[in-house]
Amino acid sequence: MKLFSNTITTLEQALNYSSTKQKVIAQNISNADTPNYKSKEVSFKSALQNAMDQSMQAKRTDARHFEFKGQQTNGIAITTNQNTSYNNNGNNVDVDKEMADLATNQIYYNALTERISGKFQTLQSVIRGGK
Template sequence: MNLINNSTNQLLETAVSSSMTRQNTISQNIANVDTPNYKAQKTVFSHELNRAQEGQRLNAHRRDDRHVEFGGRPSNDAATVMKRTNTAYNHNGNNVDIDHEMSEMAKNQIYYNTLVDRLNGRFNSVRTVLGQGR
């Protein structure tokens, strides 16, 4: 049994990394709020993309593990950055809504802090089990 490198810790690590990607994307949007023709970006987690594409996916049966995956779910749960091109809020072609970006940043900060607290709790449990905690 691996106490440190288990599936839950790997999932939390991926979520923290994705949250950092989202924070960087939001920061870029805020920094370019007055840039002409700048198109806002958003970070989408792959499980959200999978859910949105569920009805459009073809499924295939692989007879051998060496065959290329076809129609299945991607193996990583990392975040993907996409441009929002279907809106324009300003006359100069810029589509950054500063109020929306600030609220998304606040939500992402709460999400990130929750993930870090959960990871910290898991590592404190391991320390306690090993006799290092109090």
């Protein structure tokens, strides 16, 4: 028996994604002047796919149906952008893009924390008997 609903689990995974993205963006900004440093990014598509694989389960009702095999991975993919170079020293960090990504991620994180806080307040209200 699960204590919490799938919504809280999904919000937890989204918070993990946002936290990882924050760390990667901060690392990129801090290495903006490091020679030959290549920027990194967190792939939302792979994080979404991981969440979908964990939460969606298919059931075969007939032997003729295709078998569904989802990969059960908990990791969030961090990729290094090797193909570009913006500076003469081989660095490819675009500080303006990183700052915009940082602001976007902060808004996303705030929305997630408000949503999970609302879920816990609802649980707290249920525990107190609606008071």
